[in-house]
Amino acid sequence: MRARKKKWASGELANNPRIIRNADEYVGRIPQYFSNPNPMYLEIGCGKGRFAAQTSRQNPNINYLAIEREAVILAAAARTAEELGANSLAFILLDADVLLKYFRPGDIQRLYINFCDPWPGKKKRAKRRLTHEKYLTMYEELKIPELHFKTDNRPLFEFSLESLSESDWHIKNISLDLLASEAEGNVMTEYEEKFSSMGFPIYRLEAVPPFMRNK
Numbered sequence: 001m002r003a004r005k006k007k008w009a010s011g012e013l014a015n016n017p018r019i020i021r022n023a024d025e026y027v028g029r030i031p032q033y034f035s036n037p038n039p040m041y042l043e044i045g046c047g048k049g050r051f052a053a054q055t056s057r058q059n060p061n062i063n064y065l066a067i068e069r070e071a072v073i074l075a076a077a078a079r080t081a082e083e084l085g086a087n088s089l090a091f092i093l094l095d096a097d098v099l100l101k102y103f104r105p106g107d108i109q110r111l112y113i114n115f116c117d118p119w120p121g122k123k124k125r126a127k128r129r130l131t132h133e134k135y136l137t138m139y140e141e142l143k144i145p146e147l148h149f150k151t152d153n154r155p156l157f158e159f160s161l162e163s164l165s166e167s168d169w170h171i172k173n174i175s176l177d178l179l180a181s182e183a184e185g186n187v188m189t190e191y192e193e194k195f196s197s198m199g200f201p202i203y204r205l206e207a208v209p210p211f212m213r214n215k
Contacts, residue, residue, distance in 0.1 A: 012075035049077025056086035118156035131160035157203040
């Protein structure tokens with residue numbers, strides 16, 4: 001489902017200083033955009049931006065980058081970041097499928113996937129899930145040391161557990177009801193807050209790729 005058009009979005013996309021508009025100029029060197037040696041964490045799919053903005057404010061010595069494939073959503077997230085004053089945060093209009101084009105191995109030190117599209121229904125749609133083997137292989141090629149994943153969709157969570165296990169990732173810190181477990185330091189997305197308030201459980205895990213096991 002595509003986001004509804006917003007009259008203000010084009011101006012935000014053109015003028016918000018947190019949006020990297022010339023992404024092709026940073027192919028293979030995106031960390032240099034931040035002009036500092038701090039590690040970079042990536043969020044795929046930023047929603048309205050509150051998670052990225054608040055997490056960035058809590059960790060000023062980390063560079064945060066959020067990618068989003070919907071321009072209107074990206075504009076809303078960048079606006080949120082400006083309002084909250086998240087200084088070490090940037091946004092790029094990108095699809096997850098092109099990560100290997102824009103990033104080098106070692107660029108990303110942590111990957112966040114929060115409430116991604118579960119792509120329910122036909123089995124062939126599973127390849128579009130961000131925890132499918134296809135994407136896990138990409139994350140390994142990029143040498144991403146850790147993955148943090150949250151969803152309210154139990155079938156997607158179960159699929160992710162199976163996919164990660166079959167790909168030999170080490171899964172840890174599993175929660176079947178994040179709110180009930182009172183996870184320390186958890187930053188809620190707008191979507192997460194809404195569904196938690198309605199009593200729906202939030203599922204969470206962390207995972208480490210095979211290449212990190214011997215370190």
